[in-house]
Amino acid sequence: MVSEIVIAQTTIDDEEQAKVLARGAVENRLAACAHIDQPFTAVYWWKNAIETAQEWRISYKTTTDRLPELEAWVSEKHSYEVPEWITLPVTRGSEAYLAWVVDESAPQQSAG
Template structure:
């Protein structure tokens, strides 16, 4: 299988922006799938203050081969000064699903 499978995550403060980040990545074949989690409350420190915000989490399923392009695309399209960007290795799963991720993120 070309590249390892990873889950990359970001958050954003607007449901329409979350949808645009998910659809754009899929449309550009940077990820095979994106899940948008329901809004949750984020508590964090920013510029010496404790902040609270409502956010949506987007989890992308992609390959390590496509990860740099996905990260650069999200950074360009994101509205935050410092968007969350976390990647998690996928250490197992259905062979058919993992093959599908590789196929969907390949060059058309």
């Protein structure tokens, strides 16, 4: 069975933490790559009040096979009590790029 590609997203209110979450997921091969969007303003309900914050969105390109481990890793490393975690299916893309995502997000086989 061929792995399906997904984009998983979270947000955080600290640029350095965004970089840590992006780089760590890629270093651990939980995602082939991660993009950090420019800061934006988020407006949301939290504990019975409307909050406004500056946040950075991190978008991970990964496979459905790696998604549970990526989600657990982000949840463990994230500073929010309830971090955003959504996934978007990738319905089409270039075969070369999608194959690259599968290859680069696969666990490394140890030589032996």
